[in-house]
Amino acid sequence: MKKLSLLVLGLALACNSSQKTVSEAPKPVVDPVPYAETITQDDLKEHLYTYASDEFEGRETGTPGQKKAVEYIKAHYQSLNVPAAQSSGDYFQKVPLEVSKVPEGSLSINGTSFEVGEDVLTFAQAKGNYNSVVYAGYGIEDGDYSDYSGIDVKGKFVLIKAGEPVDDSGNYVITGNMEKSVWSNASEAIGKKRDIAKEKGAIGVLYYDMLSFPRFQGYFQFMKNNNSGRMQLAADGTDEILIYLNEDAIKALKSDIEEDNVPKSISADIEMDITSGNDQIDSENVVAFIEGTEKPDEYVIISSHLDHIGITGDGQINNGADDDGSGTVALLEIAEAFKKAADEGNGPKRSLVFLHVTGEEKGLLGSRYYTDVDPVFPLENTVADLNIDMIGRIDPNYEGARNYLYLIGSDKLSTELHNLSEEVNKKYSNIEFDYTYNDENDPNRFYYRSDHYNFAKNNIPIIFYFNGTHADYHRPSDTPDKINYDLLENRARLIFHTAWEIANRPLRLVVDKAAD
């Protein structure tokens, strides 16, 4: 790969800027080394022996141990006088999570009650009283055919049935012959019918499919038995409600549904009392920032995950010193170095965001919340994410030749980022960069397995820094005494220098390989 030296790049940019003004004296280039040197083994060690101590109980998302972790991080930024990133001044970005379970409750129609799981099936929460529903036959709109002409379903529940219309001579109305259309395909049709109802403004669908009901019921039971315990981002409650009715329930609502295809409003006394069994979990990201001096609206993020996997079934604490205590304390120290520079009038030109995310071990939830639900700063103004997840150990491949680091993703979106990263390393750190896991075909798929991925999928250039796995990975033996603090220091300084360069170069990183 072609490399561009910093010297050549610097000259090119100097020529460029000289065209603009003649009177402005060039500012002396600030040497970042004294600031990098504030990142020390001793400081890292002191932080990590607390952060990965038994007191933090393995920092599992939503547990008291995780709350201790976020308080520890917040206290550090407060003591440094590095402000919260959110305009509210709150260091904690609330990340609402839930542990999914199938709902419970009942639906009553004209005084008869039908139980969820028996007569009616749904995965949504539904509460309220209604005095009518709108019947829309098959619920189809296709070409000239519509089951919605002459009815208004806005704000109502719509009742539809499976299948498609057939005319008197036995031809399917949609195809005009004896061939069935896609509307007869049970699993495909239901999604299409639901989408149409949603487009028309219905709040939910009552669905009758006598043939498929037993299959839906089997799926419901499977979910009930197997899916409790999976953590996810909490739903925002705007999903459309889909409720399957069995024969008994449909008899109470519209006993002639098989014969009648005419759309109409149906008066009925309907009470829904279906509650989601989901356990709500409060969790939080911690986000601090240093405002840029020249381009405050461009943001460079450095991230690491604050959570780990908690306590094992037999009571052993997973301290997570490497995963990701190492990344967390590195980030705390990197922030401190930038703050010292800022206090001496050498603050970064672009804003630096210190993002400690929750829920990584549960499926990259905190970073996904940041990118997909509530980016504190606009993603389009986010220049890069440097993500640190496990940088304090040596994997079995490098015993003996210990000064190495795996880099993943650096060349995926921005050639400039990759080159910059290499140059910075040569100039300041001299670590052997190993790109084994950067290979698209690597079976470990690490590119998709830590928080940077949520930025990369938005075409934000990333680098993922990683020491590889080891025998203590995700085990109670991942403890602070096994960390190589000299390596942790050197690696943290490298990331500081890389962030410094990204934040201070005259032009924003070019994204030359954006995906569509």
Ligand SMILES: [Zn+2]
């Ligand atoms: Zn991790």
